Amino acid sequence: MQNSVNNTFKILAIGDIVGRPGREILKDRLQGIMDTHRIDLVVANGENSAGGKSITPDILHELFSIGVDVITTGNHVWDNKEVFKILDSEPALLRPANYPPGVKGHGWHIVERKGFRTCVINLQGRLFMEPIDCPFRKFDALYDELKDKADIIIIDFHAEATSEKRAFGWHVDGRASAVFGTHTHVQTADEEILGGGTGYISDLGMTGSFNSVIGINKEYSVRRFLTFTRVKFEVAEGNRKINAAVFEINKEGKAQSVTRIIT
Ligand SMILES: [Fe+2]
Ligand SMILES: [Fe+2]
Structure with a gap:
């Protein structure tokens, strides 16, 4: 529901879901978090939701069924x-918008709810990652196209380096x-x-098992760093947590608060 007391719109953004x-x-x-924080819209990064690697049609619909509204992704x-079956046909499944022209899928989606038109944009950084198109200039072009179509623009910036993210x-x-x-x-x-x-x-962090190296079996990960050979890839088990943040946005499209969640 819209937060009638403050007349604001509250967005829950959930860090990479691992397996x-x-x-x-x-x-x-999720429902408990939504109730506690009076959430209006849920965005989650699903790039690792299928066994740590990408997303499938079944998992996409599973995430929609529990309350996720828009699913962003990234390099994975x-x-x-299986994802190629849904990249073009599912409007609320995004891949970074700055992949080169001709790549399957789309990088933004607008949700109209409670009097707010919210545009979610997915972009990917280039530092220590694939040298795809410039995310900064891609945003500029998208902003010109979208600024009159949306009241709120939010971005999942999928990147390795904090310097690139801050910039x-x-x-x-x-x-x-x-x-x-x-x-x-x-x-x-x-x-x-x-x-x-701008909030x-x-x-955001990760949603998965923290008895791990970023969600993956820690013994295999250590072995990989010891040997630099191909080592089995397996999603970890144990010490599950959700990492997320709540952004409260006012009628002018400005952030009023940012609240981190680890639960
Ligand atoms: Fe990830
Ligand atoms: Fe990633």
Whole structure:
């Protein structure tokens, strides 16, 4: 429901869901989080939701059924061929918008709810990642196209380097209502409202098993760093948590609060 007391719109952004442990804890706790924080819209990064690698049609619909409204992704979206069946046909499934022209899928989606038109944009950084098109200039082009179609613009900026994420936050400050980083699977404690009114956090963190190395079996991960050979890939079990943030946006499209969640 709209937060009638403050006349604001509250968005829950959920960090990368890793495999079945991430999906199961979200199923158990999402409704409670939504009720506690009076959430109006839920965005979740699903790039690792299918066994750590991408997303499938069944998992997409499972996440929609528990209350997720828009699913963003990142570099791992290409890791399961099942995703190619839904990249074009599911409007609320996004892949980073700055992949080169001709790549399947789409990078933004608008949801109209409670009198607010919210545009979710997915972009990906380039530092220590694939050298795809410039996310900064892609945002500029999308902003020109979308600014009159949406009251609220929020961005999942999927990137490795905090420097690139911070720079992107300042680049869009005053134009976007919120920027949240994903991809590192480690939540940062730098949530703030930038000078122009953009809510910001460098990384939301991860939703999955924390008895792990970023959601993956820790023994295999250690072995990989010891040997630099191909080692089995397996989603970890144990110590499940949800990492997320709540952005409260006012009628002018400015962030009023940013609240980190670890539960
Ligand atoms: Fe991820
Ligand atoms: Fe990623």
